[in-house]
Amino acid sequence: KMKKAFLFVLFFCTLLSSNSFAEFTFVQTKNVALDTPGIRGINFKPDGTRMYITNRFDDPGKAYLIEYSLSKPFDISTATISFTGGKPKGTALACNGAGDDNQMELPHAIEFKPDGTRMFVTTNKDFGEGEIGVAVFQFQLTTPWDSTTLVCEKIYEVDVDGTGAEDQVRTLDFKPDGTRMYVGGMKKHKIRQYDLATPFDLRSGVTPGGISDSLASADEEMRNIQFNPDGTQLFVAGDENARMNLYSLSTAYDITTLSSTFTTFDLGSRVDEMRGFIFASNFTKLFVTSDE
Numbered sequence: 001k002m003k004k005a006f007l008f009v010l011f012f013c014t015l016l017s018s019n020s021f022a023e024f025t026f027v028q029t030k031n032v033a034l035d036t037p038g039i040r041g042i043n044f045k046p047d048g049t050r051m052y053i054t055n056r057f058d059d060p061g062k063a064y065l066i067e068y069s070l071s072k073p074f075d076i077s078t079a080t081i082s083f084t085g086g087k088p089k090g091t092a093l094a095c096n097g098a099g100d101d102n103q104m105e106l107p108h109a110i111e112f113k114p115d116g117t118r119m120f121v122t123t124n125k126d127f128g129e130g131e132i133g134v135a136v137f138q139f140q141l142t143t144p145w146d147s148t149t150l151v152c153e154k155i156y157e158v159d160v161d162g163t164g165a166e167d168q169v170r171t172l173d174f175k176p177d178g179t180r181m182y183v184g185g186m187k188k189h190k191i192r193q194y195d196l197a198t199p200f201d202l203r204s205g206v207t208p209g210g211i212s213d214s215l216a217s218a219d220e221e222m223r224n225i226q227f228n229p230d231g232t233q234l235f236v237a238g239d240e241n242a243r244m245n246l247y248s249l250s251t252a253y254d255i256t257t258l259s260s261t262f263t264t265f266d267l268g269s270r271v272d273e274m275r276g277f278i279f280a281s282n283f284t285k286l287f288v289t290s291d292e
Contacts, residue, residue: 005036006291009026009027009029010285010288024267026270032053035066036066037056037057038056038061038291039290040107040276041053041107041122041172041224041276043112043278045112050068051067051068051079052067052110052147053068054109055107062088062104062105063123064089064093066081066089066090073281090147091147093107098125099127106124108171109171109172112145114176117140117141118139119141119150120138120181122169122172132157134166134167134168135157136181137155138152153203154202158183159192159208160184161190162211166185166187170223170238171183172184173225174200175231177199178196178199178201181193182227185222189222191215192209192211192212192255193254210254219239219243219245220240221238221239224278226277230252233246237267237277239274242266247259247262273291273292275289275291
């Protein structure tokens with residue numbers, strides 16, 4: 001039986017005079033099951049004319065990136081898949097050292113360098129002792145924003161909880177200037193920050209930093225995270241419950257100063273089995289991926 005794969009769009013209305021959010025209003029749904037049997041992460045080109053999703057294809061979940069063109073920015077009803085071949089659809093996320101055939105498996109969140117020349121994808125695939133473990137894959141795009149031109153630059157293994165016990169890495173975000181990366185896991189429910197000597201480059205000068213407290217009370221199956229534009233708020237969501245959770249930070253972009261309490265907002269019954277999310281269009285729209 002083919003799994004259903006959906007993209008959901010919700011308008012995001014903020015209360016400018018407070019640190020909480022007011023409401024989400026459902027806009028539309030797009031079924032992409034014919035494109036991917038295992039939708040995961042999602043992201044956009046800043047102008048909204050291109051959309052990207054990670055495609056987890058069959059067992060053992062080989063990783064592909066599917067790119068869409070949008071004739072109307074951020075309107076998924078106008079999205080047309082750029083890939084014209086057969087199945088699996090998308091550009092293979094290949095990297096030397098990623099298993100026997102050098103292809104990434106079990107992809108999740110997607111992030112880009114602001115100019116579109118680099119892309120980062122998390123994976124929870126651990127190839128075993130002496131092999132590549134859970135990691136963030138770094139790719140160069142020789143033509144900005146064109147996923148067909150990606151070339152692997154680095155597989156950076158991560159230790160989210162500091163003990164090596166986190167084997168369900170899912171989430172990813174960066175500080176806007178690229179000097180700090182944030183990776184979270186679904187097993188230990190924590191987020192770790194990494195300082196980057198060279199912005200948006202994991203090839204050298206990466207220093208593991210502070211670790212958050214457990215976020216399990218918000219969602220035990222965390223799928224992604226995202227900071228607000230000034231780094232004083234963190235959004236967390238997963239597939240344990242259909243809601244968005246909002247934490248505050250007393251020091252911007254320092255995950256160790258995350259508040260012990262959080263506020264929530266129900267995303268509605270349509271959002272089931274969340275696999276990823278991204279706020280876009282100047283934080284006015286929320287896009288959610290789901291399969292069931």
